[in-house]
Amino acid sequence: MQTMRDKWNSLSRVQQWAVLIPLVVLIYLLPVLNPPLLTTEPNYNFPIAMFDVARYALIAIGLNVVVGQAGLLDLGYVGFFAVGAYVAALFTSPDSMLHKLPYLAVLPLAVVVTMFFGVILGAPTLRLRGDYLAIVTLGFGEMVRLLADQVPALRGNSGFQTVGHPPGTRADGTALFNQTDGKPWYWLAVTLVIGVLLLVGNLERSRVGRAWVAIREDEAVAEIMGVPTFKYKIWAFVIGAAIGGLSGALYAGQIGFVNNQKFDVTTSVLFLAAVVLGGSGNKVGVMLGAFVIAYLPLRFSGIAEYKYLIFGLALIVLMLFRPQGLLGARQRLLAKGREAYQRLLGRPEQISSDSSLVAEPGKEAGA
Numbered sequence: 001m002q003t004m005r006d007k008w009n010s011l012s013r014v015q016q017w018a019v020l021i022p023l024v025v026l027i028y029l030l031p032v033l034n035p036p037l038l039t040t041e042p043n044y045n046f047p048i049a050m051f052d053v054a055r056y057a058l059i060a061i062g063l064n065v066v067v068g069q070a071g072l073l074d075l076g077y078v079g080f081f082a083v084g085a086y087v088a089a090l091f092t093s094p095d096s097m098l099h100k101l102p103y104l105a106v107l108p109l110a111v112v113v114t115m116f117f118g119v120i121l122g123a124p125t126l127r128l129r130g131d132y133l134a135i136v137t138l139g140f141g142e143m144v145r146l147l148a149d150q151v152p153a154l155r156g157n158s159g160f161q162t163v164g165h166p167p168g169t170r171a172d173g174t175a176l177f178n179q180t181d182g183k184p185w186y187w188l189a190v191t192l193v194i195g196v197l198l199l200v201g202n203l204e205r206s207r208v209g210r211a212w213v214a215i216r217e218d219e220a221v222a223e224i225m226g227v228p229t230f231k232y233k234i235w236a237f238v239i240g241a242a243i244g245g246l247s248g249a250l251y252a253g254q255i256g257f258v259n260n261q262k263f264d265v266t267t268s269v270l271f272l273a274a275v276v277l278g279g280s281g282n283k284v285g286v287m288l289g290a291f292v293i294a295y296l297p298l299r300f301s302g303i304a305e306y307k308y309l310i311f312g313l314a315l316i317v318l319m320l321f322r323p324q325g326l327l328g329a330r331q332r333l334l335a336k337g338r339e340a341y342q343r344l345l346g347r348p349e350q351i352s353s354d355s356s357l358v359a360e361p362g363k364e365a366g367a
Helices: 004-010 011-033 045-071 078-092 103-125 130-150 183-204 207-218 220-223 230-256 266-277 281-301 301-321 329-344
Strands: none
Touching: 004 103, 004 207, 011 045, 011 183, 045 183, 045 207, 045 230, 078 103, 078 130, 078 230, 078 266, 103 230, 130 266, 183 207, 183 220, 183 230, 183 281, 207 220, 207 230, 220 230, 266 281, 266 301, 281 301
């Protein structure tokens, strides 16, 4: 049976663009259309809700590079998000003593600074694996938050107010980008998501992406086969950090206020939950997970205070019945590998007799 992905790949480039262009236009128009079935009003401003969804999608794409593509369990991704937000605050807020820069110039600066932090964290820690790496990254996320509380220049709980925003004014002289109108921020976030998707998609199809998949499936075997695993893990960590910093700077500009209370462990777990829920390793899947995590508490305000309980239960159920996530990639990759093996050797892959995949006696060949 042909899967949706196979059907999509069978279309010509022109046919694919004929589907994608109207879909992208519809996505851009969502805050203007405010569809009755999707709207979060009157409980929550719908354009701002859509910005939150786009922001979570950007975060999930970045974390998916680390967790989904390279298979590195990062529990402190909120640390990179916090670094990006503080870079935006330090270089645009009047509460900071540093030289002020235009907000649009701060976005690439936040990317560069978080890439530097990715190297600083990754170089000594990426030789660790599994739970040990998760503990170290969790410590990094907490360390950033605690440093923001202890270093006077970062202003602790007082934080930075009036964080900068992109230029532009309306006809009445008010700022185009402000905290009450989410439409411009949503359009900016969606544009960044599309750009990052193109970048990450090209990386996945390159030698770098194939190295990440090899590391994720079995790092020891990948190293034996000549893959410089440490180098490519650093690449994944740095690229993921850069996207996290970009999303943090975007968040700081929209909300206009940054302090150390917005970057706790719970937030980091929500980021990871979006990736796991949607399907680790699948870009579309993690964006779907981000939509679920960010949108549902805003759409159904009555369950907002129980969101951690609900998402926790949902993840437990998902791990029991669909461990690859809503739109997983792992099983698809393994199936393609077995298909290639059969085409190459003319016979199906030999499965070890102690494997649970071996057919039971009497059930082979449809018996």
